[in-house]
Amino acid sequence: MLGVLGGMGPMATVDFMGKVVRNTPAARDQDHLQMVVCSAANIPDRTAAILGEGPDPLPAMVDALRRLEAAGVTCVAIPCNTAHHWHAALQAMTPVRVLHIVDAVAEMLTESDGGGLGVLATSGTVEAGIYQERLAHRGITCRMPDAAGQAEVMRAIRLVKAGQLAEATEILRAQAMALVSTGCRQVVMACTEIPVALAAEEGALRTVLVDATEALARACVRTCMASAHDSATSLAA
Template sequence: MLGVLGGMGPMAAVDFMAKVVRNTPASRDQDHVRMVVCSAADIPDRTAAILGEGADPLPAMRDALRRLEAAGATRIAIPCNTAHHWHAALQAGTPLPILHIVDAVADTLAGPPGAAIGVPATSGTVRAGIYQSRLGLRGYACRIPDDAAQAEVMRAIRLVKAGRLPEATAILRREAEALAAAGCREVVMACTEIPVALAAADGPVRAGLVDATEALARSCVAACRPEAAPVAA
């Protein structure tokens, strides 16, 4: 059973679970991945913690993980890119495998080794080097928005969390287009709020967008599919 350590933010967790459902080949309820979710919206802000401006979220994430273990989860997904800064610490405290969102993304990238990958993400994800280090092991080079563009990405992420999607969409589309124009064949939507805002994006920018949430969902489906229930006699 897939345990979803969510609430970071709540809309992103719902988007992730919907993508798990959509990516599951199923003809009946019993073919779907069993899921249990802890929408722990009280987990302290991850970016603030990484930037030294807020409380450590690790104790609250560990508490949510314990709840998922108690509920019978057999593997864990965290639909929050920034929270993966604490992936190793969380994994060290549980026997359950925690799927890594950047590994899931790396498995979907089409570009050759050395290709520039655009990474619009939270300032916490950027500062922690979550994508730079993990994709670097696969031979990719990450292109991060400059300071002014990064401030705009963060503003858009906050707008998504506040439910102001049209404003966020305009900003994020512009920043994705700028990364593509700078030579990035693929642009990873490396914050789980970004795919929510760009769900209806079309035109040339659409082809190069890589949805980290979708990649994690597909990875979870592949990992959990053997758990599908047998057909009743």
């Protein structure tokens, strides 16, 4: 049973769940994955914590993890890129496998990154090096907006959290285009609020954008379907 440590933000968690459902081959309810989702909106701001400007979110994340464990989950996904700064700490506290969103993104990349992989993320994700460090092991170099652009990305993310999508969409489209103009052939929407704002994007950008939320959803479906198959096999044995 898939566990979702969510609520960061709440609408991004809803977006993620929809992507899990749409990526599951199913003709009726009973073909779908079982999920328990903890939408722990109380978890303190992750970027503020990484920048040394706010309280540690780890205790509230651990509380949500414990609720998921109590509910019986066997695998956990966290639809918040910035929260992955605490991935190793959370994994060390539980026997349940915690998927990593950057590994899921790496599985989805199709282009070689001659121009570097564009990354639109929170300032916390950028500062903590969540994408840079994990992708360096795969020989992939990340490219982020300059300081002014990064501040704009962060402003757009806060607008999505406050439900003001139209302005956020304009900002994010411009920042993605700026990364493309520096030579990036793929740009990761590496904050789960960003695909909420760019969901209706139909232009040339559409083929460039890589949706980290979609990548994590597909990884969950693969993992849970494989373990369902393993269970069926071991029952048959």
